[in-house]
Amino acid sequence: MLGRDKIIELLKSLTREARKNGAGQAEALYVGSHGATARFANSAIIQNVKESNRTVYFRVLLDKRLGIASTNSLHLEDLRRCLKKAIDMAKQSKPLKFFDSLPGSSEYPKVKTHFPETANPTAGDKIKMLEYIFEKANKCADKSATTAGGAFSTLETEIGIVNSNGIKAYQPFTSANINLIISSASASGFASQFDRNIKNIDTDKLISTASEKVGFKKKRKLKHGKYTVLLEPPAVNEILEWLVYIGFGAEVFTDGTSFMSGNIGRKVMDKKLTIYDDGADLSGFPVPFDFEGMLKKRMDIIKNGVAKNVAYDTLLAKKCGKKTTGHALISGDIEGPFPTNVFIKEGDVTIEEMVARVERGILVTRLHYVNGLLDTKTASMTGMTRDGTFYIEDGKIKYPVKDMRFTESMLEAFSRVEAISSVRQAFPIPWSDVGASIVPALLISEFNFSD
Numbered sequence: 001m002l003g004r005d006k007i008i009e010l011l012k013s014l015t016r017e018a019r020k021n022g023a024g025q026a027e028a029l030y031v032g033s034h035g036a037t038a039r040f041a042n043s044a045i046i047q048n049v050k051e052s053n054r055t056v057y058f059r060v061l062l063d064k065r066l067g068i069a070s071t072n073s074l075h076l077e078d079l080r081r082c083l084k085k086a087i088d089m090a091k092q093s094k095p096l097k098f099f100d101s102l103p104g105s106s107e108y109p110k111v112k113t114h115f116p117e118t119a120n121p122t123a124g125d126k127i128k129m130l131e132y133i134f135e136k137a138n139k140c141a142d143k144s145a146t147t148a149g150g151a152f153s154t155l156e157t158e159i160g161i162v163n164s165n166g167i168k169a170y171q172p173f174t175s176a177n178i179n180l181i182i183s184s185a186s187a188s189g190f191a192s193q194f195d196r197n198i199k200n201i202d203t204d205k206l207i208s209t210a211s212e213k214v215g216f217k218k219k220r221k222l223k224h225g226k227y228t229v230l231l232e233p234p235a236v237n238e239i240l241e242w243l244v245y246i247g248f249g250a251e252v253f254t255d256g257t258s259f260m261s262g263n264i265g266r267k268v269m270d271k272k273l274t275i276y277d278d279g280a281d282l283s284g285f286p287v288p289f290d291f292e293g294m295l296k297k298r299m300d301i302i303k304n305g306v307a308k309n310v311a312y313d314t315l316l317a318k319k320c321g322k323k324t325t326g327h328a329l330i331s332g333d334i335e336g337p338f339p340t341n342v343f344i345k346e347g348d349v350t351i352e353e354m355v356a357r358v359e360r361g362i363l364v365t366r367l368h369y370v371n372g373l374l375d376t377k378t379a380s381m382t383g384m385t386r387d388g389t390f391y392i393e394d395g396k397i398k399y400p401v402k403d404m405r406f407t408e409s410m411l412e413a414f415s416r417v418e419a420i421s422s423v424r425q426a427f428p429i430p431w432s433d434v435g436a437s438i439v440p441a442l443l444i445s446e447f448n449f450s451d
Contacts, residue, residue, distance in 0.1 A: 030054070100318070113287070243379060344438070
């Protein structure tokens with residue numbers, strides 16, 4: 001880790017140099033990360049991977065002409081060459097009549113987002129945790145051989161931003177993420193935990209959660225059709241990722257492909273549902289600022305079922321006559337801004353109470369191979385269940401069922417929410433090293449399983 005002083009001083013010197021070389025305004029963003037992943041299968045570590053990357057992104061504004069360039073070299077000559085490239089690109093670019101300024105300065109709250117024990121775990125510590133999981137996993141099901149598979153990752157990230165309008169921001173982050181699949185000859189169960197601090201990883205809970213789904217007899221096949229479905233947090237998160245991607249960003253909103261387009265102020269989901277983004281919420285994975293240095297604030301996306309807002313960065317906000325919501329991604333991201341600290345508001349029942357409400361239905365642990373591009377205006381998706389799908393009858397889990405395909409409009413499905421769990425779970429997001437999604441379980445009626 002380079003640290004605050006080195007990063008901020010480097011970026012300040014580069015923005016000053018940009019101004020001297022003709023840039024009207026300049027922004028320099030540093031993103032550095034170091035991660036390690038241990039993958040395991042059949043209760044044995046099969047791969048250890050480490051990856052480090054440091055990238056500096058430049059954005060310069062010259063007479064409303066924007067130039068963007070990046071380099072992963074920290075050698076001063078390479079940085080200057082990249083900066084010159086950004087300036088040259090601005091000179092050759094078409095003027096953006098609406099874009100007259102980069103963001104101005106902000107004050108940021110002090111939050112703890114970095115834990116040294118997570119940034120630098122020893123190989124012995126990680127091996128010890130995994131060997132404990134392997135030992136317990138091999139004994140978790142009566143009269144049935146079981147093994148553990150999955151991945152255990154740790155990540156350290158530094159973000160620094162300086163611009164010529166007074167922005168000066170720095171924040172370090174850490175995270176630990178473990179995905180665990182316990183498998184027998186006839187079934188598999190899934191559990192995961194995502195946390196800032198590796199010391200909070202609860203291996204016993206992970207083992208218990210995954211193993212309780214493998215002690216059943218042979219899976220049965222259910223007829224396709226509409227069922228009451230209990231989507232556990234991993235399944236809800238998979239759907240939410242797609243909702244963010246196809247609906248909650250200003251780029252898809254302005255081009256009219258989002259299900260939010262034309263629906264702001266209208267009811268689009270059940271009134272029980274509130275979805276919001278809040279980088280300042282300490283119950284999640286707080287991030288004080290976005291990738292252009294704008295302060296993070298709470299933004300209601302869906303409030304009591306009513307569509308409220310989508311995510312803007314400075315560029316799209318100025319183009320649309322709006323204000324930025326503080327959701328810029330890294331400069332040059334062609335897909336525009338996205339919410340990166342997304343919460344679904346919790347409910348007031350336990351998952352056990354949700355099961356007890358079901359007369360006939362299906363419990364889904366998680367999903368995969370989800371395609372959310374079937375019809376983005378209705379948020380129609382298809383995908384498969386995985387690692388724990390069960391038939392529920394008269395309020396009790398009866399038996400595991402073979403994996404099923406769903407095909408459903410999520411606007412319609414999320415308009416039939418019967419209950420929301422009081423407990424939520426954190427998951428990493430796919431488009432940023434920082435941030436998280438915090439989601440509950442959902443009980444939904446008449447969910448369509450197509451085959």
